[in-house]
Amino acid sequence: MAYATNIPMTTLLRYISDKLVRRVTVRVNTTLSEDHKRRRLARTSSGIL
Helix, strand or coil: CHHHHCCCHHHHHHHHHCCCCCCCCCCCCCCCCHHHHHHHHHHHHHHHC
């Protein structure tokens, strides 16, 4: 993160400890395959009828 923001690591750690910056982890969701999309649609539509 220090390299990407061009801020020294010690400064970033100080910001985190002073709660000026929060650590955040973002997880990327995988995309559904066409077969899986059809199965989900069939299952949800069967519950509606």
